Amino acid sequence: MKQKNILVVDDEQKILEVIASFLESQNYQVFQAENGAKAFEIFEKENISLIILDLMLPDLSGEEICKKIRRTSRVPIIMLTAKVEESDVLEGLEIGADDYITKPFSLKELIARVKAVLRRTSEEPVPLFNKNSYNGGDLILDFGKDLVLKDQKPVNLTPTEFNILTTLIKFPGKVFTREELIEFALGSGFEGFDRAVDSHIKNLRQKIEDNPRSPKYVLTIHGKGYKFGGE
Structure with missing residues (x-):
């Protein structure tokens, strides 16, 4: 060691x-x-x-x-x-x-x-399984294939959207500020404003939520940031 x-x-x-x-x-x-x-x-x-x-x-x-x-x-x-x-x-x-x-x-x-x-x-958190299923199979994320399924249909996420989603899933229960999402999900090469995270979150919700205005996966914690809410 x-x-x-x-x-x-x-x-x-x-x-x-x-x-x-x-x-x-x-x-x-x-x-x-x-x-x-x-x-x-x-x-x-x-x-x-x-x-x-x-x-x-x-x-x-x-x-x-x-x-x-x-x-x-x-x-x-x-x-x-x-x-x-x-x-x-x-x-x-x-x-x-x-x-x-x-x-x-x-x-x-x-x-x-x-x-x-x-x-x-000591190590970056990883999911318990390569293939994680949430809310009775409504949302499936296959880490081995970098694949996201919604209602059994592939979801075309941008690399940024995929990184945000996987970061939230790997830290279950953690509330991320915009700055932390930039650091953990987007990397040091990100050159946009922290508010740009909100736009990526909005687009991500459009693709994986039944009702983007009332999300069950990417939750807003008012005054703090975002967390994953899938079960």
Whole structure:
């Protein structure tokens, strides 16, 4: 198994050394940074698999670092902090953290969290079956053949429409913002405006919904984005 690279960011040298020593004993490659600037320097050079990020740093806050990283990367982030208020935890998760550990913590808890987050995020989600059927066969998506059937008839989707649909299906229950759909479904080469996603969604609904004005597959979650609703 390929060794995972973990970046630990904390301004307390003792904590850095203890975490690094323990993770290395668990066969991880560890990089250490005592501030935000050093963290970004390492992140840009190395292929980092996970970041353990303290919120209280001398130059940039952990929240600022998390937000900046999330603009370009889905690398898992575990926030490490002495803040224990629920509002602080929720804020960290809302800006893109994958998990949250409060100080003091045990190394046993830390490694359990690290393994759990890496397990969840190690691979791009894939459907349980190559051929997925929804609503009693009303909509069928065959990933092996890149084929979509509506009422047993092939649907001619554009590549963009197909990518949006498959992305929604691969992340069941997740609500995607327009920006996330651009990142996950359309890719970094997309040069349109985020509102262009709405047009693709509208066209997709015209092709796979019985009533595009009252969709059952591509659902709008008002104020947030879109999610898949097939059963």
